[in-house]
Amino acid sequence: APPVLAIVGRPNVGKSTLVNRIIRSKQAVVEDVPGVTRDRVSYDAEWNGKDFTLVDTGGWEQDAKGLHRRVADQAELAVDEADAVVFVVDGLVGATAVDEAVVKMLRRKKKPVLLAANKIDDSAQMAEVYALWNLGLGEPFPVSALHGTGTGDLLDAAVKAM
């Protein structure tokens, strides 16, 4: 089976938009409302001639209850089944307490993690991105899932990590 790349992060950071960008299709549901993608959804993807399975998740939240707990559990399962993980944060907002909780969860899993700072539609918006080195996940990759900028560098690194 091809290697698996899971996309995780809190709701509304642009995970599904990034998935659509990578698969060059609009199959993943993008909404302004957090928590639309509830289960983990798999797609066939390819980069630089390497096939892999891309898994979209519904967003991880700390101390989630009810439906949110289920969504968070699905995200953790996706990480458990992945060979590498893209952790997406909102590059305009910077790291939140929930993002730091996701990092803790990811550290427990001991999987290779690529950090994507999404919503950097404009290079003038880089200020928050440098601060993301503090998360301890290495180099943050500035991307705009909406426009497709930066996703090539992110995928190069992701494919190497799988």
Ligand code: GDP
């Ligand atoms: P998810 O909940 O993490 O899957 O986030 P979605 O992909 O559903 O996106 C949430 C919202 O963020 C939508 O309104 C998207 O259009 C918007 N969004 C996603 N990526 C970008 C981006 O690169 N730039 C901007 N400006 N907005 C984005």
Ligand code: MG
């Ligand atoms: Mg989504």
